[in-house]
Amino acid sequence: MYSVRKTVLEVLILGVVGVAVAVTVNAVRASSSVKWSRDYFDKGKRPDLPAPSTPASSPTTTSGKATFVEPIGELAATGKIGAVKQASAAPAHPQHSYQEMKFEQVVAVFNSPETAAGVNVFVDARDVQAYEEGHIAGAIQADHYRLEDYIDRLLDYAESAEKIIVYCNGGNCEDSMFLCADLMDFDIPYERFFLYPGGWEEWSKKGMPVKKGCE
Amino acid sequence: MxxxxxxxxxxxxxxxxxxxxxxxxxxxxxxxxxxxxxxxxxxxxxxxxxxxxxxxxxxxxxxxxxxxxxxxxxxxxxxxxxxxxxxxxxxxxxxxxxxxxxxxxxxxxxxxxxxxxxxxxxxxxxxxxxxxxxxxxxxxxxxxxxxxxxxxxxSTSRVWEPGAWFCHRQRTTRSMGRPGRPYEDVPAEHAESSDNRSPVPVGASDTG
Incomplete structure (x- = not known):
């Protein structure tokens, strides 16, 4: 009754046309194109990372603030992240291998004269819409998914910065981790960048200085 | 079915x-x-x-x-x-x-x-x-x-389908020697039949 062969042929024709249109549009579009082979969800990994079960006993210090550079193995072992986070009601911040800063530490860096002098830099890893709706005052934007649009400016800041604080929405947002992996790919030493897991949600809820629009 | x-x-x-x-x-x-x-x-x-x-x-x-x-x-x-x-x-x-x-x-x-x-x-x-x-x-x-x-x-309906119109036009042109219009002059018994069938009786086609 129904020509199965003809219907399957129609499906194949539509498939070929769909793929052809998609490939063409993706190749010619100026922005928001998806790269066929780019790993957008690579969280990267610090080359020096100890195994999580092996607590390292020598926390490195930067500017006398030892907790800044503890790798996740140590933090998990000391209960600062990991188990504590998993038990909380809020969505757990995904696992990663980068240094973290807690809210108080971020505030200390934010208020430091070095930040005012441009030695430290805050990087917002969210998309442009979220950034323009509000961001940490003074933060530059670098959308990991559209990195080609931001990388020049980001590297200008990152190569000379002493501390790079990367944040996104907070909660289970992973974009800041992906951006840290990008920084590592561009040979920015991992000792210099820090994740702020609380991110925009925590910063804005606690009434800290924010700015709308572009910097 | x-x-x-x-x-x-x-x-x-x-x-x-x-x-x-x-x-x-x-x-x-x-x-x-x-x-x-x-x-x-x-x-x-x-x-x-x-x-x-x-x-x-x-x-x-x-x-x-x-x-x-x-x-x-x-x-x-x-x-x-x-x-x-x-x-x-x-x-x-x-x-x-x-x-x-x-x-x-x-x-x-x-x-x-x-x-x-x-x-x-x-x-x-x-x-x-x-x-x-x-x-x-x-x-x-x-x-x-x-x-x-x-x-x-x-669905067997081919109303407002350019493919049906094209096929019908070809058939009527072949069988009657003049361009046809869709869903016109198709006998009732053929209009309800499967879309792949000829709208004209078998034997009448290709006779010009």
Whole structure:
């Protein structure tokens, strides 16, 4: 009754046309194109990372603030992240291998004269819409998914910065981790960048200085 | 199949062109949702990753899906609206719905378990191009869309289909020696018959 062969042929024709249109549009579009082979969800990994079960006993210090550079193995072992986070009601911040800063530490860096002098830099890893709706005052934007649009400016800041604080929405947002992996790919030493897991949600809820629009 | 076939034939035969309305509505819906995804394929890429149904490594599979799927929806939608490759478009959309709907259901169930929510309270952006939605309504909607897609596949009506018009024109030109107009001068017994049959009696064709 129904020509199965003809219907399957129609499906194949539509498939070929769909793929052809998609490939063409993706190749010619100026922005928001998806790269066929780019790993957008690579969280990267610090080359020096100890195994999580092996607590390292020598926390490195930067500017006398030892907790800044503890790798996740140590933090998990000391209960600062990991188990504590998993038990909380809020969505757990995904696992990663980068240094973290807690809210108080971020505030200390934010208020430091070095930040005012441009030695430290805050990087917002969210998309442009979220950034323009509000961001940490003074933060530059670098959308990991559209990195080609931001990388020049980001590297200008990152190569000379002493501390790079990367944040996104907070909660289970992973974009800041992906951006840290990008920084590592561009040979920015991992000792210099820090994740702020609380991110925009925590910063804005606690009434800290924010700015709308572009910097 | 005969039971379903007779229901479909009755639905096809009503005076309002229901099959046309169904395929145009379905087509417009998929064009709309496809455009919403195609506008920002990166957002769509993030959305499909949340299902965990495709491997993240190598990244090609996720990226290719984000690039191709919205345009496949648009092409099928256009096919349905224009009545071109109607059965293939309906089947492709049906197959996509057969994949999407269980994926949404499983994700909703896992969110239920994780967050201790009732099934009717689960709400998220399923990456369907329609934003954040209440999931049980979305599942219901998808089921209706699937039924409509099946209708377009199995419907025998070829009203307002350029393919039917072209075939009919060719046949009438061959058999009567003059250009024909669609759905005109077709004997009643042939008008209701399968679309692949000649509108003129066997033996009368090719006689000029």
């Amino acid at each position: 005969s039971g379903n076939g007779s229901i479909l034939r009755r639905l096809d035969a009503v005076s309002i062109p229901l099959p046309v309305i169904v395929r145009v509505l379905l087509g417009v819906y998929f064009i709309y949702s496809g455009i919403n995804k195609a506008i920002d394929p990166i957002d769509f890429l993030k959305a499909i990753r949340t299902y965990g149904a495709l491997p993240e490594s190598p990244p090609f599979f996720l990226n290719a899906t984000a690039i191709v799927l919205p345009w496949l929806e648009i092409v099928c939608g256009v096919g349905l609206v224009l009545g071109v490759l109607r059965r293939g478009a309906g089947l492709t959309i049906g197959l996509m719905l057969c994949v999407f709907t269980p994926a949404i259901l499983f994700r909703a169930l896992s969110m239920m378990n994780e967050q201790g929510l009732s099934f009717f309270a689960v709400e998220f952006d399923c990456g369907c191009g329609t934003g954040r939605e209440i999931i049980w309504i979305k599942l219901l909607k998808n089921t209706v869309l699937l039924l409509l897609a099946l209708w377009t596949v199995f």
